[in-house]
Amino acid sequence: MVAGLLASIRQCQICEGLDLGPRPIVQAHAESRILIAGQAPGQITHRKGIPFDDPSGNRLRDWLGIDREAFYDRRKFAIVPMGFCYPGKGKSGDLPPRSECAEKWHCDLLGRLENIELTLVIGQYALEWHLGDVRAKTLTETVKNWHQFWPDKLPLPHPSPRNIRWFKQNPWFETEILPVLKERVQKILV
Numbered sequence: 001m002v003a004g005l006l007a008s009i010r011q012c013q014i015c016e017g018l019d020l021g022p023r024p025i026v027q028a029h030a031e032s033r034i035l036i037a038g039q040a041p042g043q044i045t046h047r048k049g050i051p052f053d054d055p056s057g058n059r060l061r062d063w064l065g066i067d068r069e070a071f072y073d074r075r076k077f078a079i080v081p082m083g084f085c086y087p088g089k090g091k092s093g094d095l096p097p098r099s100e101c102a103e104k105w106h107c108d109l110l111g112r113l114e115n116i117e118l119t120l121v122i123g124q125y126a127l128e129w130h131l132g133d134v135r136a137k138t139l140t141e142t143v144k145n146w147h148q149f150w151p152d153k154l155p156l157p158h159p160s161p162r163n164i165r166w167f168k169q170n171p172w173f174e175t176e177i178l179p180v181l182k183e184r185v186q187k188i189l190v
Contacts, residue, residue: 002030002112009109014100015085024084024101025051028113032078033188035116036060037130039123039158040083040097051079059159065182066189076189078113080106082125093162097125117188119153127155140170146177151184 006028015022025041036052044054052060052071061071071077083097084105106129121130124139130153136142142155149155157166157173167173 002028002109005105005109005112009084009105012084012101012104014104015083015087015098018085018098019088020046020086022085023049025049026080026084026109027051027072027074028078028080028109029074030112031075031115032113033075033115033117034077034185035110035113035119036077036079037119037121037126038079038081039125040081040094041086042094043086043089046086051081055161056159059161063156063159063178063181064185066185070189078116080109080113082106082123082129102129118151118184121149121153121155123158131155140166143170143173143177150180154181 006026009026010024012024013022020043023041023046025045038051041051042054042056045051050072051057057071061068064071081097083099083101085098085101087095087098089095119130121127127135127139127142131142131149134148135155136145139155139157143157146154154177157163157170
């Protein structure tokens with residue numbers, strides 16, 4: 001059932017007007033245990049067709065305490081961004097994910113991922129979708145209040161190298177959250 005839906009998603013043309021054209025990028029399996037709910041693919045991901053195959057992915061895998069093989073095992077990890085296609089470039093970086101994608105596909109796909117034990121929610125658009133009104137006013141406040149979502153969900157900043165300043169300003173993230181995250185990931189994947 002999940003495989004058929006993924007095939008339909010990968011053929012989606014809702015975003016045919018985008019600069020780089022549609023190329024839906026998603027990873028999932030009916031047995032997926034951890035959901036990575038992100039924003040939208042960047043240009044590198046669009047070109048490669050592989051989610052998080054960049055410096056952000058390296059950092060994310062480090063946060064999780066896993067290697068590439070485990071990360072790209074769709075029976076372990078589902079990677080379902082808010083927008084499946086690269087949305088294009090804006091004045092200050094990539095544009096936000098297109099809302100049509102989530103509206104058309106997310107409820108159906110997420111409803112079929114019945115074995116998810118942990119959802120990692122990355123970025124403001126994913127926070128809005130997955131946490132709704134329960135999230136705080138800012139990403140930092142939401143991440144600081146991570147206990148209220150744990151152990152089913154964990155809000156995270158984007159692992160992008162562009163966020164180095166955030167990581168330096170919030171050292172508690174590395175010392176308080178990452179050890180607990182790594183431990184939970186290991187327990188789920190055993």
